[in-house]
Structure formats: C-alpha cells, structure tokens
Amino acid sequence: MDVQDAAVTVEVPATTANLGPGFDSVGLALGLTDRVTLSGRSEGSSDLIDVVGAGADSVPRDDSHLVLGTIRQLYRDEGLDFGPLHLSCVNQIPHGQGLGSSASAIVAALLAGKTFAQRQGADVSGIDVFQIASDMEGHPDNVAPCVFGGMNISWDEDGRWNLAQLLPHPDIRVTLAIPDTVLSTRTARDLIPAMIAHKDAVRNSARTALLVHAFTTDPSLLLPATEDFLHQRYRREAYPRTYRLVCELRERGLAAAVSGAGPAVIVFSTTDPVDVLADVARSDPHGFQVTHTQINTTGARVL
Known part of the structure; x- marks a missing residue:
C-alpha cells in the first residue's frame, strides 16, 4: 500500500485526573476530543503538520510537536521508517488546563502510529499503547481513561501499569x-510536599474509597467524596483563582475539584449546576468559561 493512501484518523478524549482525593490514581474520560490524521508524503518532501483549534497558534510545526515527536520516537524504537509524514490535528482539548492534553497527544500518536505501521505490513503487535504512554507520562491516571474511556483506577506493580475500569x-x-x-x-507538582501528616493520609484514603462508591x-x-487532603491546598499559590472558586462552590454544596493539575475546575452533580457556578465564577473579574461536557465511555479509537 502506498503510504499516501494509508491515512489513519484517531480520536482521543480529554481526561480529568484525581477527582479530588484520587491523586495520580483515579481518572475520568470526558467528551472533549482531539482528532489526529496521519498519512505519508511523497519522498523528497519534509514532514508537514496542520493544526486547527486548541494550540493552533502556539504548538510547534516540527518534530518537537508532541504527537509527531512521539510517532517518530516510536518508529525509531521499532526500527521502522516510512519517510516524510503528514500530521493533521483538530483539537478541542485545551492545553495547560489540567484536562490531559499531553496524555491525549501521546495516546493519539501511539495509536495512529501503530495503526499506520500495521497497514504498511509491519509487525507492531508488541506495541502496548497503555504501557508506553504511561511510561512517557510517568503515571497512568490520565492515560488509562484516555485509552479505555469511562472511569479508571490505575497503579503500578512489578514494573507494569495496571488498571481497573469502573462504570x-x-x-x-x-x-x-x-x-x-x-x-x-511540573510547576504544580513541585509544590506538593514530600511528606504529609498521617491524619491527612487517613482522611484522604477514606475519601478516595468513598469516591469510588459515590461515582x-x-x-x-x-x-x-471529592474532598481532598493531599494536593490541592498545597498548590493554591499556583492557581489562587481556581482554588477560591473550588472553595466557594463547595460551600454552596457543589462537588467541585481542581481538574488534574489545574487550573480548570470540574464539578460533578446530578442536577444542572451552571447557574450557581456561573454566578460564583462572575465574581472573578477575569471570569471562567463554563461549559457542560459528557463522560466519554469509548476511549481512544480509530475512526
């Protein structure tokens, strides 16, 4: 098959990690998605990257682009070379907001790269997208829901990443x-102390267990169930507006938390909280964009 005729399009969801107390271990896939199309180019040309949507004005257009760079690294590791590539990205997932954009980019790259290579006849059966992406991220809390959808609990054991899927x-x-x-x-993570009080560890363990039951x-x-004792308050200097909004929403009875490392805020409810949330958010002179999203149950997929 000609590489120019073997275009592969994958769709990957945004994710939110922690959900309050489930630090580095609990994640949920969301309805915002990125679509990545990978195809080959004629010999003699160079790699080409097109980006529409989130990050279009800021992401690089060479192999330092996270998706293309990950694909290139995957092919080097597998001893593969398919010549110049064309990458087209249509992004809905905001960058730098704690919605798993880097995990989604890595998963998209690995899934698209693996499928593209497979269509060229390469044996890529040994490529485990979940394991490789978790290694690259350093933890699987965003990767697991991005790959598999829904809610996931993930952990490492004997050098491998493991997960349990929840409905x-x-x-x-x-x-x-x-x-x-x-x-x-990285900035947010550096603010968390190396040690916390035992009583806070106990509280956080109880809330994480309750989180599973509540969800x-x-x-x-x-x-x-979404009350955290492990990371959010230690990071408040990095996102004072976010932390203030979370506290105000929780005082009004809404299950609010920082999404991942922030600064986006996520609210879980069984009724429509937009009026209350918008009212509180308006007190910030810079404002927050308030939007509904769905829980994604399919995870990453080839279209």
Missing part, C-alpha cells in the same frame, strides 16, 4: 469552569 453512575453530570490562564503540570453507586455522596 460511572448514569445520573452524574460534568461541568467545567475553564479560566483564561494555563499552568504547567458508581450513590452520587448523593459526591460532595464529601
């Missing part, structure tokens, strides 16, 4: 409040 309660609705600022995950069985417990 979220059908009554749960998701609302996002996205500010006009961005935050580096799968009894959503009336979402407010206490």
Whole structure:
C-alpha cells in the first residue's frame, strides 16, 4: 500500500485526573476530543503538520510537536521508517488546563502510529499503547481513561501499569469552569510536599474509597467524596483563582475539584449546576468559561 493512501484518523478524549482525593490514581474520560490524521508524503518532501483549534497558534510545526515527536520516537524504537509524514490535528482539548492534553497527544500518536505501521505490513503487535504512554507520562491516571474511556483506577506493580475500569453512575453530570490562564503540570507538582501528616493520609484514603462508591453507586455522596487532603491546598499559590472558586462552590454544596493539575475546575452533580457556578465564577473579574461536557465511555479509537 502506498503510504499516501494509508491515512489513519484517531480520536482521543480529554481526561480529568484525581477527582479530588484520587491523586495520580483515579481518572475520568470526558467528551472533549482531539482528532489526529496521519498519512505519508511523497519522498523528497519534509514532514508537514496542520493544526486547527486548541494550540493552533502556539504548538510547534516540527518534530518537537508532541504527537509527531512521539510517532517518530516510536518508529525509531521499532526500527521502522516510512519517510516524510503528514500530521493533521483538530483539537478541542485545551492545553495547560489540567484536562490531559499531553496524555491525549501521546495516546493519539501511539495509536495512529501503530495503526499506520500495521497497514504498511509491519509487525507492531508488541506495541502496548497503555504501557508506553504511561511510561512517557510517568503515571497512568490520565492515560488509562484516555485509552479505555469511562472511569479508571490505575497503579503500578512489578514494573507494569495496571488498571481497573469502573462504570460511572448514569445520573452524574460534568461541568467545567475553564479560566483564561494555563499552568504547567511540573510547576504544580513541585509544590506538593514530600511528606504529609498521617491524619491527612487517613482522611484522604477514606475519601478516595468513598469516591469510588459515590461515582458508581450513590452520587448523593459526591460532595464529601471529592474532598481532598493531599494536593490541592498545597498548590493554591499556583492557581489562587481556581482554588477560591473550588472553595466557594463547595460551600454552596457543589462537588467541585481542581481538574488534574489545574487550573480548570470540574464539578460533578446530578442536577444542572451552571447557574450557581456561573454566578460564583462572575465574581472573578477575569471570569471562567463554563461549559457542560459528557463522560466519554469509548476511549481512544480509530475512526
């Protein structure tokens, strides 16, 4: 098959990690998606990257682009060379907001790269997208829901990443409040202390266990289930507007949390919280973009 005729399009969802107390271990796939199309180009030309939507004005157009760079690294590791490539990205997932954009980019790259190589007749059966993407991210909390959809608990054991898939309660609705600022995950992670008080560890363990019950069985417990004692308050200097909004929403009875490393805020409910959320968010002079989204149940897929 001619590489120019072997275009592959994949769709990957945004994700939110932690859901309050489930730090680096619990994640949920969301309805915002990125679409990536990979095809070959004629010999003698160079790689080409087209980007529409989120990041179009800021992402690089060479192999430092996360998707293309990941594909190129995958092919080097597998001893493959398909010549110059054409990458087309249509992005809905905001960058630097704690919605798993880097995990989604890596998963999209691995899935598209693997499928493209497979269509060229290459043996890529040994490529495990979940394992490789989790290695690249350093933790699987965003990768697991991106690959498999729904709600996931993930952990490492004996050098391998593992996951358990959960079915979220059908009554749960998701609302996002996205500010006009961005935050580096590395910056946010560096603010968490190396040690925390034992009583906070106990509280966080209890809330994480409750989180599983609330999301799968009894959503009336979402407010206490999403209370965190491990990371959000330590990061508040990196996202003061976000932290203030989370606190105000929780005082009004809404199960709000920082989405991943932030600064987006995510709210879980069984009723429509937009009026309350918009009212509180308007108190910030810069404002937040408030939007509904769905829970994605399919995960990454080849279209």
